[in-house]
Amino acid sequence: MRRLLSILVALLFVLTAVAQTSVRKDIDEHPELAVTSLSPYGAPYFFKPIAEAPKGYKPFYITHYGRHGSRHEAHKKNVMPVVDLFDRADNMGLLTTKGKEMKAYLHKMADAHENRYGELTRLGFEQHKGIARRMYNRFTPVFYRGAIVESRSSIYGRCALSMAAFNESLKECEPMLETRMSASDADKDRVRPSMAFLKDPRYQGVYIDSEEYWAKQLNKWLEKQDFSHSINSLFTNIEPMLGNYNGSSAYLMIDLYKRLGAMQNLGWYDRTLVDSIFSADERYIVYLYENYRWYCRYATTSVENGYKRFDRIKGVVNDIISHANEAIEGKNSAVANLRFGHDYYILALLAILNCNEHPSDLDISDVEKLTEKWNAYKVVTMASNVQFVFYRSKKEADILVRILENENDITLPIGSATAPFYKWSDVCDYLQKRVSLISE
Helix, strand or coil: CHHHHHHHHHHHHHHHHHHHHHHHHHHHHCHHHCCHHHCCCCHHHHCCCCCCCCCCEEEEEEEEEEECCCECCCCHHHHHHHHHHHHHHHHCCCECHHHHHHHHHHHHHHHHHCCCCCCECHHHHHHHHHHHHHHHHHCHHHCCCCCEEEEEECCCHHHHHHHHHHHHHHHHHCCCCEEEEEECHHHHHHHCCCCHHHHCHHHCCCCCCCCCHHHHHHHHHHCCCCCHHHHHHHECCCHHHCHHHCCCHHHHHHHHHHHHHHHHHHCCCCHHHHHHHCCHHHHHHHHHHHHHHHHHHHHCCCCCCCCHHHHHHHHHHHHHHHHHHHHHCCCCCEEEEEEEECHHHHHHHHHHHCCCCCCCCCCCCCCCHHHHCCCHHHCCCCCCEEEEEEEEECCCCCCEEEEEECCEECCCCCCCCCCCCEEHHHHHHHHHHHHHHHHC
């Protein structure tokens, strides 16, 4: 028995090491994904063949929620602090030659965003065209000649244009589709419910002084991380520059890396400059920080963070359920109901689903171990999406549904002899119970 226990412990250690190594390998091979939510759509790197439907079942309806595609930085306030810092450092004679090169690059970056903050880029447009084309090719029977596709988006231009790109691509695949689109506050409950939760201090800025359990864990971990390679590449003395970063050089370097990483969404990104400054270890630190922060902030239903903040997704879940039931009953004129919104809601929807691939109630006591079970680069990049695809059979009464997250099958913690296909009645009950749980 003792020998068996030793073997099991050793096996667990090996599996943990393999999981951590795999994540590091992914980030090393695809460094553009280290900035998670600011990264271009990363799903194509991780596509797997999707499962074939059970015999006799054909797709007939799709309902979906998608984040807007690649965009310019959301706000000027995200960009200018680091630009101004390099200007001040240069005036004080604190920049190295590489630091001066970085300063010039940051000014080009700021110019590229000027008057375009938050706007969809051409890359973002093409991401949604690609997702739509693959949806059509995978589930062609849904999109027959004369079928109606109904789409709703957030009122933000990047979401409306993402919706337009998606529908344009579907029309290219089947010109006789009727595409109906709307971007109105009247639809906010189904695409962008209340954002009041973001006014909570827990969701503001960097959490150096936060009393949140997870923030304490993150700060404690970050204090042990080493950014000396990038700091010494850029500054002769960094200490006078840290006032706006609460004295933390790590927060400054993370902010800089994120600003540089976001430029990928414009289709240009100076990897030579970035890689000459940030080591692979530092890049991975940025990823670990972002992965933990996004999970704890927006993607976990753990007791430490409380369920109440997921009230914002109830309207979206209820809309998915109601439209699906209407489609099944023949009362929905559309073969697809598509929604185009924001990252917060993708994460909240996945938290409600609590799928086996991206569980929402994990131990958050260890920043690095979290990557064994949850990886932001597979969940929350630009254009991330969740698709519910419904199937029926002429011989069977049960309606089946599969769920694709970033175009890969996911499985739910509910019984099914045909997973990743589930009885819709079971999934509907599961979703309602999950929503009821977070509403208590």
